Amino acid sequence: MSTAINNLNNKVVTTESAWVRYLLTGLALLLIAILLIVPLLSVFYEALHQGWGLYKDALIESDALSAIQLTLIVAAISLPLNLVFGVAAAWAIAKFDFKGKSILVTLIDLPFAVSPVVAGLIYVLLFGAHGWWGAWLMDNDIKIIFAVPGIVLATVFVTFPFVARELIPLMEAQGSDEEQAALVLGASGWQTFWHVTLPNIKWGLLYGVILANARAMGEFGAVSVISGHIRGMTNTIPLHVEILYNEYNFVAAFACASILALLALLTLALKSYVEWRTEQQAIEDRKHAIEAV
Amino acid sequence: MSIEIRNIVKTFGEFKALNDLSLNVESGELVALLGPSGCGKTSLLRVIAGLETPDSGQILFHGEDTTDRHVRERQVGFVFQHYALFRHMTVFENVAFGLRVRPKSTRPSDAEIKRKVHDLLQLVQLDWLADRYPAQLSGGQRQRIALARALAVEPKVLLLDEPFGALDTKVRKELRRWLRRLHDEIHVTSVFVTHDQEEALEVADRVVVMNKGQIEQIGSPSEVYDTPASPFVYQFLGDVNLFQSRVHEGWAQVGSAKFAATETSEHATVYVRPHEIDLSRIATPGAISGTITHIRLLGATVRLEVEVPDHDVVEVELTRERQQEGAWQVAETVYLIPREAKVYATV
Numbered sequence: 001m002s003t004a005i006n007n008l009n010n011k012v013v014t015t016e017s018a019w020v021r022y023l024l025t026g027l028a029l030l031l032i033a034i035l036l037i038v039p040l041l042s043v044f045y046e047a048l049h050q051g052w053g054l055y056k057d058a059l060i061e062s063d064a065l066s067a068i069q070l071t072l073i074v075a076a077i078s079l080p081l082n083l084v085f086g087v088a089a090a091w092a093i094a095k096f097d098f099k100g101k102s103i104l105v106t107l108i109d110l111p112f113a114v115s116p117v118v119a120g121l122i123y124v125l126l127f128g129a130h131g132w133w134g135a136w137l138m139d140n141d142i143k144i145i146f147a148v149p150g151i152v153l154a155t156v157f158v159t160f161p162f163v164a165r166e167l168i169p170l171m172e173a174q175g176s177d178e179e180q181a182a183l184v185l186g187a188s189g190w191q192t193f194w195h196v197t198l199p200n201i202k203w204g205l206l207y208g209v210i211l212a213n214a215r216a217m218g219e220f221g222a223v224s225v226i227s228g229h230i231r232g233m234t235n236t237i238p239l240h241v242e243i244l245y246n247e248y249n250f251v252a253a254f255a256c257a258s259i260l261a262l263l264a265l266l267t268l269a270l271k272s273y274v275e276w277r278t279e280q281q282a283i284e285d286r287k288h289a290i291e292a293v
Numbered sequence: 294m295s296i297e298i299r300n301i302v303k304t305f306g307e308f309k310a311l312n313d314l315s316l317n318v319e320s321g322e323l324v325a326l327l328g329p330s331g332c333g334k335t336s337l338l339r340v341i342a343g344l345e346t347p348d349s350g351q352i353l354f355h356g357e358d359t360t361d362r363h364v365r366e367r368q369v370g371f372v373f374q375h376y377a378l379f380r381h382m383t384v385f386e387n388v389a390f391g392l393r394v395r396p397k398s399t400r401p402s403d404a405e406i407k408r409k410v411h412d413l414l415q416l417v418q419l420d421w422l423a424d425r426y427p428a429q430l431s432g433g434q435r436q437r438i439a440l441a442r443a444l445a446v447e448p449k450v451l452l453l454d455e456p457f458g459a460l461d462t463k464v465r466k467e468l469r470r471w472l473r474r475l476h477d478e479i480h481v482t483s484v485f486v487t488h489d490q491e492e493a494l495e496v497a498d499r500v501v502v503m504n505k506g507q508i509e510q511i512g513s514p515s516e517v518y519d520t521p522a523s524p525f526v527y528q529f530l531g532d533v534n535l536f537q538s539r540v541h542e543g544w545a546q547v548g549s550a551k552f553a554a555t556e557t558s559e560h561a562t563v564y565v566r567p568h569e570i571d572l573s574r575i576a577t578p579g580a581i582s583g584t585i586t587h588i589r590l591l592g593a594t595v596r597l598e599v600e601v602p603d604h605d606v607v608e609v610e611l612t613r614e615r616q617q618e619g620a621w622q623v624a625e626t627v628y629l630i631p632r633e634a635k636v637y638a639t640v
Contacts, residue, residue: 195379
């Protein structure tokens with residue numbers, strides 16, 4: 001009730017005049033239309049305007065299939081790795097005090113700050129034929145560059161901050177009282193994590209994973225440097241799209257691009273759902289807290 | 294089970310939280326650790342629980358050294374100031390947690406757990422809330438659930454960290470009486486931390502007054518209140534008026550009043566509690582004259598502020614009846630007659 005009254009007052013006192021509001025809203029909508037909606041629609045238009053048949057053929061063609069497969073494999077390997085690293089890093093930062101903590105926090109953000117191309121180059125420098133460990137790897141017949149392991153490494157690097165970034169503020173806000181309570185009650189570290197910490201962070205964790213997944217599947221720069229663009233072997237979807245486009249095969253390029261666009265839409269939908277769930281939880285908590293008092 | 298604390302030292306960086314502190318808690322006792330914030334009382338409690346490791350010193354439970362034992366093996370119950378209930382579990386699951394995480398060999402059966410949890414919820418009189426979540430409870434209810442959860446593992450020692458600190462005054466008073474009755478029922482050795490002297494005096498068998506990482510005094514509530522061992526204890530346990538004075542031939546003088554100074558020192562401070570002062574309109578020997586500047590009504594009592602020349606403003610507390618009998622007015626001259634006073638040498 002009181003918030004409703006407040007809102008009413010706010011409207012009268014603090015709002016801008018009508019034309020300012022319409023102008024700003026209109027501008028924002030126009031920008032979104034030009035920069036986001038039209039390109040997105042054009043992807044689907046270009047992919048489909050010569051009919052379903054061509055669209056389908058472009059997707060079930062063997063190189064496209066192998067690109068899709070590789071993208072899925074890379075995401076399937078890098079996401080669990082990221083999940084473990086991210087939770088471990090967030091746990092360490094949020095629940096413990098140690099020397100060099102601020103350095104660790106900065107390092108976690110490094111992949112956001114560094115250009116993905118540079119990230120890819122670093123791995124080429126380390127594992128490439130003329131790199132630091134290249135000779136040793138060759139002798140032992142281990143392939144990292146221009147192979148799946150390299151692509152996974154590059155993807156893990158660029159997606160590293162997503163999970164940790166999402167969890168650190170959440171875990172810091174929740175403090176470690178509940179974990180201490182669990183320990184005093186006789187729970188082991190693993191039981192505490194599984195029954196107390198994880199349920200408290202699950203929505204934040206899911207949110208981080210969704211974002212990391214979108215990035216993992218869409219990553220171009222780092223993967224492009226390290227993969228070697230071998231058709232049917234080391235091409236992910238974004239790389240495949242580029243090759244097709246350079247070959248003037250627009251329908252196929254846009255068909256593959258449409259998969260990424262669909263993935264983006266799906267990610268947005270999931271993200272909204274998770275946000276909505278988190279918010280519902282918060283509202284419910286508040287409501288009950290007010291009722292209880 | 295008794296607790297013996299021997300020469301505990303705990304530092305946080307430069308800050309000495311506990312400075313060579315020793316204390317014995319008898320089996321079945323309810324002891325209050327009382328002191329201002331930063332005095333080390335919470336650190337001491339956490340060291341006893343095993344949530345902090347002391348730099349040196351020993352903790353003995355029932356004569357057995359437990360200093361190096363892990364917190365989950367100490368069999369203590371700990372109640373946190375902000376409850377620390379598991380937010381995603383129901384009240385029932387919260388209380389059952391300590392039983393469910395036991396290794397299979399010692400874990401009770403589901404039926405056993407169910408019976409035990411309901412017994413505990415009955416003990417804290419909240420049986421009807423078993424299916425609720427912590428967010429759906431009031432502060433007082435949450436703290437009682439936290440207590441039931443701590444008791445579920447049948448702790449040898451119950452430790453409570455400012456258990457009523459986050460509650461409003463009325464609930465706090467109810468809960469501390471309830472805690473006292475509960476302790477009389479179950480008799481588990483308990484230590485609770487508080488900064489509220491009223492709470493400590495009302496609930497505890499013994500009060501440990503702490504200051505700057507050390508113990509100032511240990512005693513029953515009446516001992517620490519009636520015979521404070523140091524100026525700090527006197528000041529911390531209730532309001533007090535201070536009179537700085539010179540000592541002359543063994544007597545500290547305030548106006549025409551004289552107080553016996555036991556220690557030989559040139560300067561002394563006389564401590565008088567506001568409710569231990571009588572008022573008179575007639576100058577009597579040993580009275581301190583002053584002028585009433587304010588009269589404030591504080592519920593059942595009335596507080597008068599009296600300006601005494603050469604000293605700070607003196608507070609006098611009267612019952613309402615005595616204020617009505619005396620009909621004291623602002624700006625009139627009165628004579629203060631301390632019934633009780635304590636003199637400490639000023640260093």
